[in-house]
Amino acid sequence: MEASSVPRQSSTQEPDGPCDGADRISALPDDLLLDVLARLPCAGAAARTGVLSRRWSGLWARLRQIVFRDVPFPSLEAALVRIPTPPPAVSLIEIRVPPKQRRRGESAFPKPNQNQDRAGSAVVKSLLRAVARLAPEKLVFRLPSYLIGRHRLPIDLPRFDGATSIALDFPSPFSLRVPAGANFPALEALSLTYCITDLDAWLSCCPRLRKLRLCRALFPNHKCDIRVNSPSLQELVVYRELSLTQHVDVVAPALKELTLSFSTKKLISISVLAPLVEKVSWHCCYSGSYIVFGLWGINKLQLQTAERQGQLSSLQIHAYADTSFLHAEAGNFAQEIEKHMVAAFSVLELHLTAKGHAFAGFVFHLLGMDRVGCGTQSLKVILRKSAMKGGCSPLCPCEFPNWKPQIICLAALEEVEFNGFEGEDHEFDLLKLILGCAPMLKRMIVKLSQETSASNDGCTKIYNIFEACSSVECDVYGNSGLMLGCFN
Numbered sequence: 001m002e003a004s005s006v007p008r009q010s011s012t013q014e015p016d017g018p019c020d021g022a023d024r025i026s027a028l029p030d031d032l033l034l035d036v037l038a039r040l041p042c043a044g045a046a047a048r049t050g051v052l053s054r055r056w057s058g059l060w061a062r063l064r065q066i067v068f069r070d071v072p073f074p075s076l077e078a079a080l081v082r083i084p085t086p087p088p089a090v091s092l093i094e095i096r097v098p099p100k101q102r103r104r105g106e107s108a109f110p111k112p113n114q115n116q117d118r119a120g121s122a123v124v125k126s127l128l129r130a131v132a133r134l135a136p137e138k139l140v141f142r143l144p145s146y147l148i149g150r151h152r153l154p155i156d157l158p159r160f161d162g163a164t165s166i167a168l169d170f171p172s173p174f175s176l177r178v179p180a181g182a183n184f185p186a187l188e189a190l191s192l193t194y195c196i197t198d199l200d201a202w203l204s205c206c207p208r209l210r211k212l213r214l215c216r217a218l219f220p221n222h223k224c225d226i227r228v229n230s231p232s233l234q235e236l237v238v239y240r241e242l243s244l245t246q247h248v249d250v251v252a253p254a255l256k257e258l259t260l261s262f263s264t265k266k267l268i269s270i271s272v273l274a275p276l277v278e279k280v281s282w283h284c285c286y287s288g289s290y291i292v293f294g295l296w297g298i299n300k301l302q303l304q305t306a307e308r309q310g311q312l313s314s315l316q317i318h319a320y321a322d323t324s325f326l327h328a329e330a331g332n333f334a335q336e337i338e339k340h341m342v343a344a345f346s347v348l349e350l351h352l353t354a355k356g357h358a359f360a361g362f363v364f365h366l367l368g369m370d371r372v373g374c375g376t377q378s379l380k381v382i383l384r385k386s387a388m389k390g391g392c393s394p395l396c397p398c399e400f401p402n403w404k405p406q407i408i409c410l411a412a413l414e415e416v417e418f419n420g421f422e423g424e425d426h427e428f429d430l431l432k433l434i435l436g437c438a439p440m441l442k443r444m445i446v447k448l449s450q451e452t453s454a455s456n457d458g459c460t461k462i463y464n465i466f467e468a469c470s471s472v473e474c475d476v477y478g479n480s481g482l483m484l485g486c487f488n
Contacts, residue, residue, distance in 0.1 A: 026055035033059055042069040043079070058082065065092040066136075073097045073123075080130040093131055094140040125155050132158035142169040160184060167191035173218060178202055192217050203230050213237040226262065228252060238262065241285070250274060258282070258342070266290055270339040280305045280313075280343040292325045293333040295398055296362045301340045312378065314347035315340075317366065321357040326397060334369050346377040346412075353384045360426035361400030364433065368408045377412050379434075383420030383449070404429055410438040417445040423457065431465055435472065443473045450479040 026033075037046040037060050046060035061083045068076060076095060083090070124143065131139065139160065154175040160166060164186050168176065173194050178201040187206045191213040199219050203209065209232050216239065219225070225247040226238055235257040236250065245262040247269045255274040261283040267290055282303035291298035300318035317337070350366065352359050363381060367373045416434060421427060435441065446462060459476055466474045475486050 026053045030059070030062070034063060038063055038065060041067070042071070043067055044069075044071045047079070062088060064088060064090060065094075066090060066134075067092070067094040069094075069096045070098055077123075077127050077130045080127075080134065083134055085133060085135075090134045090136045092138045092140070093134060093136040094138075095127075095131070096140070096142045097144050099144045121155055128155070129158050132160055135160070135162045137163060138165040139163055140167045140169075142167075143174075144171060157182075160187070162186055165189040167193075167213075168195060169193040170195065173216075178205065189213075191215075196220065199228070203228070206230075207232060209233055211235040211237075215239045216241075216243070218243065225249070226260070236260075244287070248272070260284075263287060267336060268339065270342070272342045274342075277343065278305070279307070282340060282342060284340060291333065291336050293362060293365060294400060295321050295323050295325045295357065296359075297322060297325050298337070301337065303340060303343060303345060305343050305345075312346040313344060314349060315345040315372075316349040316351065318351040319362070320353035321355050321359070321398060323397075333365075337366075338369065338371055341371055344375060346375065347380070348372060348376045348378070349380045349382065351382045351384060357396060357398035358424065358426040359383075359398075360430035361398070361403045363430060364403045364406070364408070365400070367410060367434075368406075370409075373409050373411075375412060376410070378415045378417075379413060380417045381419065383418075383422065385420075399426065404433065406433075408433075408437050410434065410441075412440065413438040414440050415443045415445075416441065417447070419447045420449045421446050422449050422451070423461070428461055428465065431462070435465070435469055441472050443475070445475050445477070447477045448479060 033056065037049065040046045040049075043060055043063065043066050046063065049060070050057035066080075066083065068079070071079060076097070128141070131141070154177050156177050156179050159179065159182055161183065163184065166184075166187060166189070168191070170193060173196050175196045176192075178198060182201075182205050184206045186208065188208055189211040190202065190206065190209060193215040194217065196218045197220075199214075199217070209230060212228065212230070212233055212235070214237070219227075224243065224245055226240065226245055227247065227249045228236060228238075229249075229251040231252075232254060233252045234254055236252060236255060237259040238261070240262040243263075244265045245268065246264065246266060248260065248262070248271065249269075250258070250272045252274045253276065255277050257279040258272070258274060258277050259281040261281075263285040265287045268284075280303060282301070284301045286297075286299050286301075296319050298317060298319050300316070302316040302318075303314070304316075305313040348366075350363060352362075367376070367379075413434070416438075418427070418431075431444070431446075434444075444466075448459075462474065462476055466472060473486070475483060477483050
């Protein structure tokens, strides 16, 4: 604070009235002064107000919410020791250690040093014990990478018997052990980022846990699995994009919200027992040729329930064609996709990268799956551009045999949208099949590709298909978005 802002002894007349030299701010009650300090972004800034007056000195230590955001790591424990033990109760301790400022010429990736890591581990343990002494209701603890080290030395988490929320955020894998016999009777929210920990041990000692968030967490007993079993859990969030997951096993009878984002390379085992779940956000990425039908492979599936009234739940399937898949040993294609249908959906979105190959037979196969064809109200087929055009040979296996004369059940289908329609024969065959299998169909939207928009043949063929179907409205759009025709 500048010197001009410090109260001065003066008998001169001020604009707001006479000044008798009294420090009127410091004369305020403690509750008001604490309210002023609580509005500062960091407890370090609140502590520095002590230079203004003896009355302010040490007052910050009585704040109910202690936030350290710009305090160097070596000074944190000494600052925590100055805080009196309850009462008054500490509702929040938030520690976000700033990153270390590297000296000129210092490497950003120093050589591994186990002795330094062991010393750093001891200091982190001591700091956590100092935090636990204050028995905060909520704890946010985030460390930078230079304090973690590369040897992942384990740290025993102290007991936080009165904590209702704990968030531990580390920038790299960090081994965290729950002490034997530990109990977190009040804990309702737990967030772990980059922790290597025994999740079963956590869940067994948190009888009131309602919300669990795991980001890039690893579990010693089953590193490649997501296994959660909790009778009290109501919200589960898991992000594991970087680690390949082999099993997903969720048993949570009280669960209402489920968010999972993970990747896998093999056929995956999925079991979700959550009869009360209402909100689902499911994202799975496949790496490799494991989910294959013909020359089509699945690389991503997303399931999203409606977030607000009026929206529909949707299933997105991202697939691409590759002739190398013809020799891949695939499991049961339909069963593998159905594993991810952990909630009902009404919208089916197919994002296809055809690379010049026919896709109608593949779409027909997907629509023929019982849980897809019977529940889909809206179908969207989005054809993605690729560098390969006209790559099909006359005998290309992308044309599945004997699919055109077959009948499938599309009893709930009301609207269809094709985006990037090329005007190929197999595309028109697919339109005809949908018209014949969807008795409730009301509208079809066809958005032509740039090449097809330049020709009138596409519109003419579409018109001929819908000419005899008076109950279905068909809107045809060009590449620029301009409507080229509206039939029936």
